[in-house]
Amino acid sequence: MRHGEGVYIGNPVTRRRIYTPPQGAAVIAEKLKNWEEFVNSPDDFDPLVRVALAHYQFEAIHPFDDGNGRTGRILNVLMLVSAGLLTEPVLYISQSIIAQKNEYYRLLNAVTSEGAWEAWVLYMVEAIRATAVNTLQKIKQIQALQEQVRELAGNQVPVGVVDVLFEQPYCRIRDVVEHCSVTRQTATKYLGELVSAGVLREEKVGREKLFVNEGLMEVLR
Template structure:
C-alpha cells in the first residue's frame, strides 16, 4: 500500500489553521443565490481554462467562457475539444460527489474517458496504459530530456488499487494533506498514456468535494498551478524513477500544495465577502434542494429546459415550469427563446 513519508511543518500547521478559519467564514457567509451561482459559474470556467492551459492549451479565458455558454469560437478544434471535455468531466465529478461513495477505479477510468474523448485513440480511452511512458523536459537547445520514468504498465492497475485503498482508509489524515498526497501519487503512477494531469486534478477536486472541503465549489487550485507551471512540476519532481519517488520525503510537495490551497482559499474569501457586502436583506438568500439540483445542471451543461427539470426531479411539466419561473424571478436564471425553444441559462450578475 502507498506509505507516504512527510512531516507536517510548523508552516503547514499555521496555514492549515488559517484555511480552516477561511472555510468557516465562507460557510457562514450569506450570499444571494444569484451571486453564488455567478461565482460558481466563473470558477468552473476558470477551472477548465487553467487546467487545460497547464497542458499547453492556448485558448483564452473569454474563449473558454464562450465555449461553456454554447457559443462557437474560432480556434484549434482539439483545444476546443479539450475544454468541452473538461467542462463535461467537472459535471461528472459533481454527480459522483453527491453519491457519497468512495472513489473507485471505474470512476477514474470514466473521468479519463470523458476528459480525453476524441483526443486519443479508442483503445487508450478510459483504459490503463499498455506500454511505457516518459515525462520529459524540453531543454533550451530544443532537445528532450527524460525527467521521470513511471512504473511499468504491468503494475499500473495494482498501484492504482493500492492508492485507492490508502485514500479510503486514511480518514485520520487532514483532508487537505490527504488530497495533496493523493494528487502526488496519482501523477507518480501516471496510469494513462495521456491526460494524467487533467484527470489527476479532477480526482483531487472530487475528493475535496467528498470531504466537504469544497469552499462552495468556488476554489480553483488549478489557477495557482497555472500561474507558475514550472514551480508546479518541480514540486512534483521528487525522483527520476518510481522507486526513487516511492522513497521520497514529500514534505516539500505538501508545503507547496498547502501554500497554494491557502492562496486560493483567500481568493474565495475575498470574492465572497465582496459580493456578500452588496447583498440586500430583502432578497431571498437560500435555495432549496430542488433548486440546487436545477442550478447544478445548468452550471454543468450551460442551459436547461422544463423537460430537463421533469427528468431531474421526476415532477410534472407544470411543476417544472413553476420552479424555473421562481429561479428566474430571483434572477438566478435567465429565460431565452420562446415556445418549444424556451430554455434557461445562468443570469448575468447585477
C-alpha cells in the same frame, strides 16, 4: 506523450523526456494498490499533507495515457470529502494549479529527483487554501446575486423558478416545467418576464431556446 510503446512525461515545447512512469499493467496495478493502501491507512498524517503526498504518488504512477492530472485533482477533492474537510466536492483545485503550471511541474520533478517533499507539500497546501478562499468568495457572490434576482422577480415569478436559474448558468423551458410542475406556457411566461427584467438572455440553439443567467456566468468566469 508516447515514445514507441511507452508513455512518458515531456516538455510540451521541446518534447524532451522529463519523466518516464512505471510501465506494464502488473507493475502499475501493484503501485496503485500501494497508493490505495496509503490513502486509506489509519495514521497521524494531517489530511492536507496526505492529499499532497497521495497526489504526487498518483502522478508518479501515471496510470493512464491521458487525463492523469485531472483525475488526480478530482481524487484530491474526494479525499478532502472523505476526511470531513468538505461536505460537498466543490473545490476546483485545477484553477490554482493551472495558474502556476510551471511551478507545479518543477516541484513534482524535484520530489522525484531530489526528494524535495517539503516544498511540494507546502505548494499543494497553499493551492488548496487559495482555492478555498476563492470558492468561498464565489459562493457569497452567487448567494447575493440569487437574492438580487429574487427581489427583481418580486411576486411575478415564483421562488422555485429563480432556484432553477442557479442550478447551472442556463436553463431551458422544460427545466422550469419539470422542476416547478407548471405548464410549458406558464414556464415560457416566467422566463420571458425574467428576460424583460434583464436577468436572463435568450439565445436560440438549434430548435431550442436557452435562457442564460448572465450574472451567474460572470461570477463563474
